[in-house]
Amino acid sequence: MDNNDNNEKVNFKKIGAEYIQSAIKKKEDFKLSKRSYIPSKAEVRCIDEKLSPLKSETDSETINPVTLPTKLLHRSSLPKREVKKDDVTVRKKLELTVSKNGMKQDSEGKQSNINMSENTKQKGRMEAQRKSDNHRKKEMKEDKIEEDVITETDSFLVVAAIDFGTSYSGYAFSSTNEHKKNPMLVTAKLWSSSQFKAVKTSTSILFDDKRRFHSFGFEAEDKYLRLLEDDDSNVEEWFYFSRFKMILYQNMNINTNTKLKDNQGKRMSALKVFSAAIGYMKADLLAMCYAKDSSIGQEHIRWVLTVPALWNDNAKTFMREAASRAGISNNSLVMALEPEAASLYCIEWMKGSDATELERGEKFLVLDAGGGTVDIAVHQIQENGRIRELNKASGGDWGGIKVDQEFKKLLKDIVGTDIFSELQKQYMSDYMDIFHSFERAKRRDFSIVGHGKVQLTFPNTINRLCLKTREKDVNELISENLKFKNNIRLVKDKLEIDLSLFKSLFAGAIYDIVNHLSILFRQSQVTDLTTIFMVGGYSECYLLQEAIRFKFNSLRVLIPPKSVLSVLKGAVLYGHSPRTFQSRISTFTYGIETTEPFRKGYPVDKKIFINGKSHCDKIFCIHVKDGEHVNLGKSVSKIYKTINPDQTHMEFIVFASIKRSPKFTDEDGCFQLGSLTVDVSKMSCNTYGEKQIKLELIYGGTELEAVATDTTTGKTSREHFALARAGHRC
Numbered sequence: 001m002d003n004n005d006n007n008e009k010v011n012f013k014k015i016g017a018e019y020i021q022s023a024i025k026k027k028e029d030f031k032l033s034k035r036s037y038i039p040s041k042a043e044v045r046c047i048d049e050k051l052s053p054l055k056s057e058t059d060s061e062t063i064n065p066v067t068l069p070t071k072l073l074h075r076s077s078l079p080k081r082e083v084k085k086d087d088v089t090v091r092k093k094l095e096l097t098v099s100k101n102g103m104k105q106d107s108e109g110k111q112s113n114i115n116m117s118e119n120t121k122q123k124g125r126m127e128a129q130r131k132s133d134n135h136r137k138k139e140m141k142e143d144k145i146e147e148d149v150i151t152e153t154d155s156f157l158v159v160a161a162i163d164f165g166t167s168y169s170g171y172a173f174s175s176t177n178e179h180k181k182n183p184m185l186v187t188a189k190l191w192s193s194s195q196f197k198a199v200k201t202s203t204s205i206l207f208d209d210k211r212r213f214h215s216f217g218f219e220a221e222d223k224y225l226r227l228l229e230d231d232d233s234n235v236e237e238w239f240y241f242s243r244f245k246m247i248l249y250q251n252m253n254i255n256t257n258t259k260l261k262d263n264q265g266k267r268m269s270a271l272k273v274f275s276a277a278i279g280y281m282k283a284d285l286l287a288m289c290y291a292k293d294s295s296i297g298q299e300h301i302r303w304v305l306t307v308p309a310l311w312n313d314n315a316k317t318f319m320r321e322a323a324s325r326a327g328i329s330n331n332s333l334v335m336a337l338e339p340e341a342a343s344l345y346c347i348e349w350m351k352g353s354d355a356t357e358l359e360r361g362e363k364f365l366v367l368d369a370g371g372g373t374v375d376i377a378v379h380q381i382q383e384n385g386r387i388r389e390l391n392k393a394s395g396g397d398w399g400g401i402k403v404d405q406e407f408k409k410l411l412k413d414i415v416g417t418d419i420f421s422e423l424q425k426q427y428m429s430d431y432m433d434i435f436h437s438f439e440r441a442k443r444r445d446f447s448i449v450g451h452g453k454v455q456l457t458f459p460n461t462i463n464r465l466c467l468k469t470r471e472k473d474v475n476e477l478i479s480e481n482l483k484f485k486n487n488i489r490l491v492k493d494k495l496e497i498d499l500s501l502f503k504s505l506f507a508g509a510i511y512d513i514v515n516h517l518s519i520l521f522r523q524s525q526v527t528d529l530t531t532i533f534m535v536g537g538y539s540e541c542y543l544l545q546e547a548i549r550f551k552f553n554s555l556r557v558l559i560p561p562k563s564v565l566s567v568l569k570g571a572v573l574y575g576h577s578p579r580t581f582q583s584r585i586s587t588f589t590y591g592i593e594t595t596e597p598f599r600k601g602y603p604v605d606k607k608i609f610i611n612g613k614s615h616c617d618k619i620f621c622i623h624v625k626d627g628e629h630v631n632l633g634k635s636v637s638k639i640y641k642t643i644n645p646d647q648t649h650m651e652f653i654v655f656a657s658i659k660r661s662p663k664f665t666d667e668d669g670c671f672q673l674g675s676l677t678v679d680v681s682k683m684s685c686n687t688y689g690e691k692q693i694k695l696e697l698i699y700g701g702t703e704l705e706a707v708a709t710d711t712t713t714g715k716t717s718r719e720h721f722a723l724a725r726a727g728h729r730c
Helices: 002-007 012-025 041-050 124-131 176-181 218-229 244-250 270-292 313-325 338-351 400-415 417-426 428-442 460-470 474-479 499-520 542-551 563-576
Strands: 144-146 158-163 168-175 204-207 213-216 239-242 259-261 267-269 301-307 333-337 363-369 374-381 387-396 453-457 488-491 494-498 531-535 556-558 581-585 589-597 607-610 613-624 629-631 635-641 649-657 670-679 692-698 705-710 716-719
Touching (some): 168 176, 204 218, 204 270, 270 301, 301 338, 313 333, 313 670, 333 338, 338 374, 338 387, 338 531, 400 499, 474 488, 531 563, 542 556, 649 705
Parallel strands (some): 158 301, 531 556
Antiparallel strands (some): 204 239, 363 374, 374 387, 453 494, 488 494, 589 613, 589 649, 635 692, 692 705
């Protein structure tokens, strides 16, 4: 059944309509920047007219663009590459050779010529005709540097951002008119749970026993708790996921086959889970946006999806695939790095605050502390007002979850692993009450009192379990533990923890953050930094704020109000002005897999034969190196030509490496990003019988992009690299 996960549909059109119907009954679900407006039933029906209907690929049912597509294209649909050492076949291979004819002068005046060859085996009656013509060679006529490829556009009326967090998620939007009047006029939803309201909802999602999407956020939490409390429910057959975003940081091999485990250990397609979560927020946002302005349709929206700077390209591509599956087209989607979005928000916030604004040339650091990871970026405002990245994004998995893990260890030490596990599985409502209470305590200001006790909710269920299993209550178990004897006690339904012990739960995560910053500040490009901005949910922790201010007391440390929304609202700002960032530092070395004539010193095991000549396989042809400054939109273009006049396809296979100067694509640290296949069957040949393609690898954005251009017609093909079915990270 798992194999069908990626082919199931989730009707977010229906969800969007249901959301507006529920909003009619519950006005507080909308929080608009200027007015509350609830659409009529007639306007609910108008949503279908505003959003262009599409036809399902699997049946004749008309579906809305917010419905998830039923199919996902991936690289397994392409022919496999084959190499025969006996000079018979080389499939989908790039060949790097030096031509004796047609030598070109590059930008440095040196002569260079790169050939690309391909042997593509075809079946049927066309096989004989094409068999001898499917080699290709790749000639670099020039290395042309182009900049400012990314352009602003006025074709959209609204920028809508989705901040998909580890612990909490949300969305926000603003119109172009609002942005021109005041960039800070950004509308964010106020989420409601059964107990409270919040500016973000929990990153939790629920699927029913048929693997169909049911609910997201607080609604998913509440429904799951009700199922657990209902003895007649089949809750064990439902799928409940929470805090599942961290798999994209922990699993470098993320691909379309990756599975997620729910809280009971059952597996489901990761792509299905992520796309359903994005799809829900998209449908919810569309309904809220339409309620505010009924003239807005999906075609008027530029979407922004936030991603941590620490993610590798596979994880970013996975999120783009999930967004595409949720009905957000690549052409309308922008990926924003979380610390960069926060940087834009902080700069804009300072204009209306009492803090002294940053000056041109001033350097500052953004500490984005979320639930899962802590992202750190160092930026500088240029003379033209744009922003330059000074240091490669860094950080680690030191977010709020790490403190939660320490708290879990403490509870297990008190009551035992078996009782804690039973509480988590059988009494989820009580389990969640404990951690909601702990989450609130993490944000308390303990600077007012240097000693005392911290009170946390502690349901009586735990005491009953201890009496049943241990024949001792919680206080008796605490008194037997020398570590906790004088530091913890249970008073009715409150667990009182000594402040010094409570602070020790934060020590590991805070140390990792402070130590990393201390090492970072020793680098020359960071020495004259003036300001630290703390953003993200975990930055609202006063213990973390206190540690940063104490250790780096010579710097200005600023925390914007509601810093948990800094990334989300900053992503909206980024969507309006994606060219604000002038340059970034490449986090990997990028290039194309090629072959070249075999020379002395090449490994013998990489020797292959093409047209009777020996070549070296798997050469890493470098385009940009790790650590290089890359201007936004900079592209390195090379001209490639076919070796046969009736060749039908050219494929460019893109690799990345954590090494600065890799020689071969199968070295440790190298991994394949994807490929761009170009149809050249209808191209006309030049006077030399060649078909020419200009390939541009565009850097400096939040993703690597490839653009192939037919040099005769100007027709382009553009790719963000579909994930390989078995992508790897060495």
